[in-house]
Amino acid sequence: MSIDIVPPRISDPAVFGRVAVLMGGTSAEREVSLDSGRNVLEALRARGVEAFAVDGIPALVEAIRGGDVDRVFNILHGNKGGGEDGVLQGLLEALRVPYTGSDVLGSALSMDKIRTKQVWLSLGLPTPRYVRLGKGDDVHVAARELGLPVIVKPSCEGSSVGVSRVHDDAGLEQALELAARYPGELLMEQLITGDELTVAVLGTTDGHHALPSIRIVPKGEWYDYNAKYIAEDTQYLCPGLDGEAEAEIRRIAVEAFNAAGCTGWGRVDVMRDRASGKFYLLEVNTAPGMTSHSLVPKAAREVGIGFEELCWRVLESSLGPDAGGRDA
Numbered sequence: 007m008s009i010d011i012v013p014p015r016i017s018d019p020a021v022f023g024r025v026a027v028l029m030g031g032t033s034a035e036r037e038v039s040l041d042s043g044r045n046v047l048e049a050l051r052a053r054g055v056e057a058f059a060v061d062g063i064p065a066l067v068e069a070i071r072g073g074d075v076d077r078v079f080n081i082l083h084g085n086k087g088g089g090e091d092g093v094l095q096g097l098l099e100a101l102r103v104p105y106t107g108s109d110v111l112g113s114a115l116s117m118d119k120i121r122t123k124q125v126w127l128s129l130g131l132p133t134p135r136y137v138r139l140g141k142g143d144d145v146h147v148a149a150r151e152l153g154l155p156v157i158v159k160p161s162c163e164g165s166s167v168g169v170s171r172v173h174d175d176a177g178l179e180q181a182l183e184l185a186a187r188y189p190g191e192l193l194m195e196q197l198i199t200g201d202e203l204t205v206a207v208l209g210t211t212d213g214h215h216a217l218p219s220i221r222i223v224p225k226g227e228w229y230d231y232n233a234k235y236i237a238e239d240t241q242y243l244c245p246g247l248d249g250e251a252e253a254e255i256r257r258i259a260v261e262a263f264n265a266a267g268c269t270g271w272g273r274v275d276v277m278r279d280r281a282s283g284k285f286y287l288l289e290v291n292t293a294p295g296m297t298s299h300s301l302v303p304k305a306a307r308e309v310g311i312g313f314e315e316l317c318w319r320v321l322e323s324s325l326g327p328d329a330g331g332r333d334a
């Protein structure tokens with residue numbers, strides 16, 4: 007299925023000024039972020055942008071104080087002030103420094119899976135049924151409400167950490183214990199059996215567009231941390247679907263992205279129930295990876311947008327709404 011994406015808005019790299027490519031930081035995803043950041047830096051420089059690397063938020067504040075930064079390309083991954091959860095975005099708003107990607111609201115909401123689901127459900131968007139698990143709640147009661155099998159996961163983590171698939175009552179306590187090692191709330195979700203898909207969303211001058219979906223086929227049972235970052239045998243098929251199913255997943259992904267207040271670029275994770283063919287939204291990632299294995303660059307390539315152009319387009323999201331970004 008073809009996609010019509012309008013050309014980039016800007017042609018002169020000088021328009022962007024001095025661009026801090028913000029990477030690294032202190033989160034668990036530091037190494038992935040450094041890898042993404044180096045790629046972005048190289049791509050922007052190859053296109054003539056005056057870009058330089060900055061490792062972590064304190065160093066960025068120093069650079070801004072020194073008057074060296076006109077805008078920020080944010081490629082930090084992680085929550086709790088790690089760059090992806092709205093804290094950095096608030097800081098940059100206060101300092102009046104433009105940045106790529108979602109604003110405070112979209113970043114903070116998307117980091118919280120429970121509240122993202124509440125927004126989607128209120129708009130009739132499909133997401134697995136869930137129970138919020140508070141301290142002292144009985145996991146067995148929750149599991150009976152949803153019906154086994156279920157997924158137990160922390161509400162505010164990433165990279166599949168703390169996520170368990172539970173098929174019988176005996177596994178519930180252990181899943182709870184694992185998820186509870188991470189800060190914030192926990193949720194139990196109906197386990198969707200079927201294909202795992204992800205859809206990249208990119209902002210342009212005429213709104214946000216879904217790129218072709220990617221179907222993820224892990225060698226093991228599911229897309230756990232190992233399948234994401236270590237295993238070399240995970241398969242990625244793009245486009246992941248065809249015909250009406252592909253059109254529908256793209257439509258749902260853009261609606262879900264917009265509903266969560268996201269802008270510029272991102273990636274929406276989706277499960278497709280094998281029996282019914284129905285889609286279920288899992289989460290939005292607001293600063294997805296840009297490594298050589300990453301999924302957004304794969305989807306972009308499929309529509310003829312190479313890595314350099316992708317970075318350029320994401321950088322344009324820092325320019326304001328006319329470029330598919332936020333209000334400046």
Ligand SMILES: Nc1ncnc2c1ncn2[C@@H]1O[C@H](COP(=O)(O)OP(=O)(O)O)[C@@H](O)[C@H]1O
Binds near residue numbers: 230277
């Ligand atoms: N409700 C669900 N049904 C089936 N698999 C799920 C479900 N929720 C999560 N998973 C699996 O766990 C992985 C991680 O879950 P996700 O909600 O995307 O969190 P994160 O990627 O932030 O860790 C997914 O990629 C998927 O393989």
Ligand SMILES: [Mg+2]
Binds near residue numbers: 165
């Ligand atoms: Mg995910």
